[in-house]
Amino acid sequence: MPKHKKNGPLSLQGAVKKQLFKSGVELPLKVLHRDSAAAGRGLPAYLHPSSLQQLLHDGAAAEPQAQEQQSSGSSAAGSSALFLQLASGSDCVLHARACADVAPGSIQLDEVQQANLRLCAGEVYKFSVFQHDSSAAGADDAAASSEEEDQQQQQQQQQAEQSMQEAADDSNEDMEDAAAAVDMPFELTDLDCEVRLLHAQQQQQQQQQQQQAVQVDAVALTRAFCKQCCWRVLAVNEYVVAEIPGLPPLLLRITAANTLTAEEQQEALGYHCFRGLLTPDTTVYMTTALSQQQQQQQQQQQQQPGDVADSAAVTATQQQLLQLSVADANPNSAALQQQQQQQQQHDAAAHVTKVTPPVQSRVAAAAAGVQLLNAVSRAAAPPATNVVHVYTNDGEWFPVKKKLLRPCIALTKAVRDSGDSAPTVHVDVDTLTFDRLLIFLEAQALQRQLPGFAIHYLDDLQRAGEQLGLRSLQEYCAHLKGTRQAALGVYSFADVQRANASGKVWLLLDGMVLDVGRWLPEHPGGAAIIPAQSLNCDCSRFFEMYHASRESFLYIAEFYIGELVPEDLPHVPLGGKQPPSSDFLMQLREYTAFRQPMLAQLAQRAPVTHLGAGKARSAAA
Ligand code: HEM
Known part of the structure; x- marks a missing residue:
């Protein structure tokens, strides 16, 4: 079971999701500037206690979701700390506290907070209480919580509270309260930060002279960062300024955030994490930032065959990463000692050279203004085998989870490929259309609201659906265009026989009519067996015999074109020597719940009393 089952990421195209998510009371607040160099770095945003109360309590008559927010926020009321976000939706989440010195109706932010939220001092913006939408977790996480999960979550929470207690010092008590305010919403497993000097140009001039x-000792930097940000919500591309005594201020940019482990990510569908809560269990990786000019130089070096060794050395520096848990910010912690021991063992085994990078590396780091010492690389991810590498007709490349592509029946072979490396397919679809197709697939897989594509994209999308055998997309586009024909029908047995005689391949499976013609070349059992054995009969028994796994059930919806008129059922010969088992039929019906609307319509219509060819056919959907 994924560790973060209920506390998954805010995922699926953050912007879209944020719009769907209603955020309760929206309070206009005027932004007041606070000089962080003078007041101290890493302080929360401050607002007047009355503003905080308004944010928490004015929404008494709000919608249920908002009320839930009130209750989650109310625990923060006592401690006068909470998480805020821009009402219009923002990735960055503010940790805020009440302060009587701030004028009512305003909020005091330092320059980093203003930059993160793209706000100008003196302007008024609407803010609301931030609440993590746990329903946005991956599809696999969408299931209702079982007792076991609840217990696990309680345990996790107790553990977290305990470690929170341990990690606490005077300066982060407020942050704990704020974390509690959103009920421990979504913990980060790991986070990547890119380091540079805050005042890079000025410093670089001095350095160039020197x-x-x-x-920068990466361990000390990570400690400083973790001490400042533990129990705060951090978002990708958010900036944090960290200070280490004796060094100029450093600017950290969050470049990646994950709430699932690498293995869990492999499994999860539609996982796009862009923010989460930094906890004592989060692993932080540090790397230096390369300036644009350096990147260009590096690319040029890489293009010159003779310089391969040099460019590799520069790349190695860029990849210098530090892995250190927040808990290890305490130098005496057992975890740190253990990690150091493990690291020594690892280094001895892997012959990792750290601390002193090669000369080229030092030059690269110097240009970025920072040289990280004691950096350790993130373990390389194993090659993914659960993806298909899809190349679009304009040369773009998408690694897509096999599970997500399953409804694309034209890609069945690639999806079912069980080789050691991920298969590659080329599709005659352009990048932008394929991107939209993926959004559709993801929404469909996660049972979320389907995206409302603009009318001018629909033709291309419909064609892409046809290309990839994604019927649901074809139908959806037709539906959006308002030209949807009666896609599903009620067919007589004679209709089916006639279709098969005309070269189509229509199967009858427990009363369902399935058009599998275009898919035959992709059928894992081969293209020949179905037409040879299963036309013009009920193929349920063959289906049961040949398909040991239930994977084949998952494809049926893609072929479903309607129902056989019930009166004809007794006249359809059975394929195979005996009828299908009742167990099989029960399972089949469980997997084909999509039939229900058609069956309900059939139950209401007047019975047909003869086998009149074509007469039974009626538009049903
Ligand atoms: C909508 C109809 C069908 C679908 C979606 C389908 C799907 C599949 C799938 C996914 C497999 C891979 C093995 C598995 O998952 O169990 C498979 C294998 C196979 N199918 Fe089908 N199938 C269909 C109809 C049929 C019919 C009607 C026949 C026979 C008349 C048939 C014969 C086979 C055979 C012989 C294999 C290979 C079994 C093996 O290697 O053990 N399939 N099919």
Whole structure:
């Protein structure tokens, strides 16, 4: 079971999701500037206690979701700390506290907070209480919570509260309260930060004269960062300014955030994490930032065959990463000692050279203004085998989870490929259309609201659906265009026989009519067996015999074109020597609940009393 089952990421195209998510009371607040260099870095946003109360309590008559927010926020009321976000939706989440010195109706933010939220001092913006939408977790996480999960969550929460207690010092008590305010919503497993000097240009000029970069101990930096940000919500591309005594201020940019482990990510569908809660269990990776000019130089170096060794060395520096848990911010912690021991063992085994990078690396780091010492690389991810590498007709490449592509029946072979490396397919679809197709697939897989594509994209999308055998997309586009024909029908046995005689391949499976013609070349059992054995009969028994797994059930919806008129059922010969088992039929019906609307319509219509060819056919959907 995924560790973060209920506390998954805010995922699926953050912007879209944020719009769907109603955020309760929206309070206009005027932004007041606070000089962080003078007041101290890493302080929360401050607002007047009355504003905080308004945010928490004015929404008494709000919608249920908003009320839920009130209750989650009310625990923060006592401690006068909470998480806020822009009402219009923002990735960055503010940790805010009440302060009587701030004028009512305003909020005091330092320059980093303003930059993160793209706000100008003196302007008025609407804010609301932030609440993590746990329903946005991956599809696999969408299931209702079982007792076991609840217990696990309680345990996790107790553990977290305990470690929170341990990690607490005077300066982060407020942050704990704020974390409690959103009921421990979504913990980060790991986070990547890119480091540079805050005042890079000025510093670089000085360094150029001195020909050296500022040397930063990655361990000390991580400790400082974690101490400042523990129990705060951090978002990708958010900036944090960290200070280490004796060094100029450092600017950290969050470059990646994950609430699932690498293995869990492999499994999860539609996982797009862009923010989460930093906890004592989060692993933080640090790397130096390369300036644009350096990146260009690096690319040029890589293009020159003779310089391969040099460019590799520069890349290695860029990849210098630090892995350190927040809990290890305490130098005496057992975890740190254990990790150091493990690291020593690992280094001895892997012959990792750290601390002193090669000369080229030092030059690269110097240009970025920072040289990280004691950096350790993130373990390389194993090659993914659960993806298909899809190349679009304009040369773009998408690694897509096999599970997500399953409804694309034209890709069945690739999806079912069980080789050691991920299969590659080329599709005659352009990048933008394929991107939209993926959004559709993801919404469909996660049972979310389907995206409302603009009318001018629909033709391309419909064609892409046809290309990839994605019927649901074809139908959806037709539906959006308002030209949807009666896609599903009620067919007589004679209709089916006639279709098969005309070269189509229509199967009858427990009363369902399935058009599998275009898919035959992709059928894992081969293209020949179905037409040879299963036309013009009920193929339920063959289906049961040949398909040991239930995977084949998952495809049926893609072929479903309607129902056989019930009166004809007794006249359809059975394929195979005996009828299908009742167990099989029960399972089949469980997997084909999509039939229900058609069956309900059939139950209401007047019975047909003869086998009149074509007469039974009626538009049903
Ligand atoms: C909508 C109709 C069908 C679908 C979606 C379908 C799907 C599949 C799938 C996914 C497999 C891979 C093995 C598995 O998952 O169990 C498979 C294998 C196979 N199918 Fe089908 N199938 C269909 C109809 C049929 C019919 C009607 C026949 C026979 C008349 C048939 C014969 C086979 C055979 C012989 C294999 C290979 C079994 C093996 O290697 O053990 N299939 N099919």
